[in-house]
Amino acid sequence: MSAGQRGLELFLNRLLRRSMLTDAEQRAILALPGEEVAVEANRDFIRMGEQVDHACLILEGLAGRFAQTASGERQIISLQLPGDMADLHSVVAPRTSLPLQALARTRIRRIPHAALIAVTDAFPAIGRAFWRDGIVDQSIGSQALLSLGRRKAAARLAHLYCEIAIRSEPLGFSREEGFVFDATQNHIADMLGLTPVHVNRTLRQLRESKLVEVAGRYVRILDWPALAKLAEFDPTYLQLEPVDLHAGRG
Amino acid sequence: MSAGQRGLELFLNRLLRRSMLTDAEQRAILALPGEEVAVEANRDFIRMGEQVDHACLILEGLAGRFAQTASGERQIISLQLPGDMADLHSVVAPRTSLPLQALARTRIRRIPHAALIAVTDAFPAIGRAFWRDGIVDQSIGSQALLSLGRRKAAARLAHLYCEIAIRSEPLGFSREEGFVFDATQNHIADMLGLTPVHVNRTLRQLRESKLVEVAGRYVRILDWPALAKLAEFDPTYLQLEPVDLHAGRG
DNA sequence: CGCGCGTTTGATCGCACTCAACCCGCGTGG
């Protein structure tokens, strides 16, 4: 199978974990057109206020959406892993309000809005599956709000690692054997609303408590129960079970 | 016109500020069925994990969606004002992950999912308008993340007031003449990730700086430019201009 | 009148920020 198709299969898997789609609908997803693009680390591939006519599917690497204050402090709003359609919402909101940036070297696939609209018109259930897909991102955002608003640094970091571990599973990584998380401590600080210095210290705590082991891009969770407890991590917000979005469902 | 229709007109206005809809589509929205319900202050009207078959349109009052930590600390994830469909997303995610609560005495209108699905099947552009509507909530959530992660208490509070002021305009309030914001300082603390005590002190700062004037449920912004500057408030994240979501658009 | 809720204020504490070095590995260029 071609590289493009592999990307679409990851995306289809993502959709299928949350929405039931018929064979015809699945084929329509896999037949989506698009061109592949490579993006260097720390490069915006969608700029602020830009009008876009395509959505970006992450094939490889790590991307994030940013907001920032006047003084230049950044906050990472959401993280995109391979298989995530980073800005599927751009189909209905083509003027993007927030930039998208590659945190590490990343490959993306640009899917024209026209094709996405055509497929949602032909299959209303796909339209609702896209909508539902965005709900998951919103749910992740809600957890992030809870973290930033009410959790201490250690719990925030633990929660982040738990979430990335689960989200990495479809990519062939498991929690125990470790996963790739190619973000710098600077990036993590921007995700958690902390300073890089404090991220470093907090990370040390987790290491010294034998909860996680970090070696460059590779993260391994040594004590999942303890880490999940510290984070108060409950994965149900990620694993919405498949729902039948076809009209006249039972 | 009946009370139910007035609620739907507010909702239709909300949609029309962001999406273009044909006359037929607008009539379909206004014809949505639903029963009216009154909710006391501090009462959940959607409980955690509940499976719902209707969405809740806020007619009057103030509602919010919550998340909380194991120790019971709460974080308000989103606020719903009259005219907002509080959980439109429940159409595609009927198992709600977060509870909805009335912050003050509130009247809602329950719209059956079946009717909403029927209308999106008959008019795909309505489905995309719903989707797009949710994007605005996400955009508001992104600003909240930026606030919690990177802004100080005074800026967070200022930003909140600016946002509510703008969002209240369609209800007949203007920024200068004041608006109704029926949340306690406790609620505000749960929105901003602060303690009630600190909200009180911060509010005093804003009062003493002659930026806002608060009298019970009534808030008046005395110095909009200064408040917006303190908050770094840029309303573009709320006012997505109307987009044509019909297939084959230019 | 007494109770409860929301607001207000004071005193102290602590988590995370700030400022400042320094280390290390890597790529680049003299």
Add this chain to the structure above:
DNA sequence: CCACGCGGGTTGAGTGCGATCAAACGCGCG
């Protein structure tokens, strides 16, 4: 070959914003 710069990580000392603990006040309501 080494000098140098640079990005990322690590550590220390001092500071401050917002939390915590505690108490009192005002007001509506039973």
